[in-house]
Amino acid sequence: MADQAGDPLFHSHDPVFNRKELLHVGHVPDEDRIVGRDDEIESVAAEVGAITRGDPPNNVMIYGKTGTGKSLISRHVATRAQNAARTNEIDCGVLYVDCSEANTETRATRQLALSLKEQTGYQGSIPVRGVGTMEYYQHIWEILEQFFDSIIVILDEIDKLDNSNILMQLSRAREAQKTDAYIGVIGISNKVKYRETLDERIDSSFGHRELFFHPYDASQLREIMRNREDAFQPDVLEDGTIELCAALAAKKHGDARKAIEILKEAGELARRTGSETVSEDHIQQAQEVAEINRIEELTSGATVHAKLALYALASRIITGDRETYKTREVYERYVGICELVATDPITENGLYRQLKEQAFLGVIESEKTGGGRSQRSYLLHRLVTDPKHIVKAVRRDSSLEDLPTYDRLSGTESPSRAHDADLSSFS
Ligand SMILES: Nc1ncnc2c1ncn2[C@@H]1O[C@H](COP(=O)(O)OP(=O)(O)OP(=O)(O)O)[C@@H](O)[C@H]1O
Numbered sequence: 001m002a003d004q005a006g007d008p009l010f011h012s013h014d015p016v017f018n019r020k021e022l023l024h025v026g027h028v029p030d031e032d033r034i035v036g037r038d039d040e041i042e043s044v045a046a047e048v049g050a051i052t053r054g055d056p057p058n059n060v061m062i063y064g065k066t067g068t069g070k071s072l073i074s075r076h077v078a079t080r081a082q083n084a085a086r087t088n089e090i091d092c093g094v095l096y097v098d099c100s101e102a103n104t105e106t107r108a109t110r111q112l113a114l115s116l117k118e119q120t121g122y123q124g125s126i127p128v129r130g131v132g133t134m135e136y137y138q139h140i141w142e143i144l145e146q147f148f149d150s151i152i153v154i155l156d157e158i159d160k161l162d163n164s165n166i167l168m169q170l171s172r173a174r175e176a177q178k179t180d181a182y183i184g185v186i187g188i189s190n191k192v193k194y195r196e197t198l199d200e201r202i203d204s205s206f207g208h209r210e211l212f213f214h215p216y217d218a219s220q221l222r223e224i225m226r227n228r229e230d231a232f233q234p235d236v237l238e239d240g241t242i243e244l245c246a247a248l249a250a251k252k253h254g255d256a257r258k259a260i261e262i263l264k265e266a267g268e269l270a271r272r273t274g275s276e277t278v279s280e281d282h283i284q285q286a287q288e289v290a291e292i293n294r295i296e297e298l299t300s301g302a303t304v305h306a307k308l309a310l311y312a313l314a315s316r317i318i319t320g321d322r323e324t325y326k327t328r329e330v331y332e333r334y335v336g337i338c339e340l341v342a343t344d345p346i347t348e349n350g351l352y353r354q355l356k357e358q359a360f361l362g363v364i365e366s367e368k369t370g371g372g373r374s375q376r377s378y379l380l381h382r383l384v385t386d387p388k389h390i391v392k393a394v395r396r397d398s399s400l401e402d403l404p405t406y407d408r409l410s411g412t413e414s415p416s417r418a419h420d421a422d423l424s425s426f427s
């Protein structure tokens with residue numbers, strides 16, 4: 001048995017991290033750790049703020065790329081509005097629904113009803129199964145009637161909802177005399193295209209403002225990370241590491257989540273290798289791991305053939321002297337790989353479609369070239385990331401971990417076919 005000092009197998013002191021939770025996904029930082037979003041905070045507050053004075057709020061839609069602080073700022077403003085309302089003796093509730101999980105009207109209304117019950121002393125019993133949307137709405141109206149003057153409902157990832165009826169119900173509730181409470185909706189989406197579907201499916205009842213959050217630049221990312229430096233033990237982060245991490249993340253996507261993840265991963269790497277400090281080298285390595293993770297995520301729904309096509313393109317780039325290759329050239333390498341792994345190849349046209357899909361996901365860029373009077377047009381494909389990251393990400397698919405190394409692949413295509421007429425034009 002270990003004595004009072006604890007089992008030496010488990011260190012009581014983490015040499016690298018001090019408050020690691022500051023770097024966890026989903027951690028909501030305090031107000032003084034939020035950086036570079038003052039204007040956005042004010043804009044959201046201006047839309048929902050009337051609630052704090054007992055007046056009707058505006059609905060608002062927030063758009064922006066991933067990791068730009070949409071969820072954070074919405075929760076932050078809603079909580080502050082709730083507190084400000086309280087000082088004016090107004091009972092304002094805050095409800096948060098992640099529509100990527102609660103992706104139907106029934107699931108979303110069930111979650112609203114259940115969290116309202118949780119926040120109050122509501123006595124009604126809310127069944128988890130076997131009832132429809134209408135019954136959940138009944139509970140929602142009843143709880144609002146009994147306990148609240150107003151509520152702010154955050155519908156995060158709202159584009160994942162299979163229909164937008166809930167927006168109509170919430171915005172018409174007073175008019176339809178379901179409740180006297182004011183309801184302010186904050187909808188969040190990283191798909192600007194959602195606007196178009198919204199316009200079609202929803203009439204003027206969900207009148208709303210639109211806000212756009214922009215990606216962070218390097219200096220904002222630097223500040224965001226500086227504000228969480230105490231996640232690490234003192235003097236563990238070497239000079240220049242945060243700057244490098246911010247620069248890398250700003251260059252890639254301006255995504256604060258990714259920047260924080262890279263910093264955390266760099267700390268994990270340092271700890272695993274027994275290093276007392278986190279160096280620029282750790283940041284570089286962590287960035288690579290993050291990039292491979294990102295590619296793996298992006299391609300997780302892709303077919304084996306799409307992955308082999310990416311692998312083929314990556315291996316051509318690594319072993320060749322160009323950055324771009326025609327569909328035909330990728331196809332030849334792909335057929336070679338299929339032979340080596342004893343898989344039946346799909347047709348060239350099929351592969352072309354798979355490549356287009358990958359372009360849509362942002363893993364490759366495909367550009368149309370040629371197409372003059374006497375020429376057929378064809379597509380040239382390039383990778384948007386280091387080909388070695390693609391190779392590693394594809395190999396993570398357990399069915400593909402035995403892929404031959406890319407240096408064994410050059411020259412697998414037959415020279416005669418390589419000079420065939422260009423058939424890569426299917427567009
Ligand atoms: N201005 C900021 N100051 C401090 N931390 C921030 C800021 N913006 C974002 N973060 C942190 O970055 C991470 C991502 O932010 P958030 O979840 O709000 O992004 P999002 O825009 O909702 O992204 P997604 O579209 O992927 O859901 C969170 O951990 C958040 O705490």
Ligand SMILES: [Mg+2]
Binds near residue numbers: 070071072156
């Ligand atoms: Mg979010």
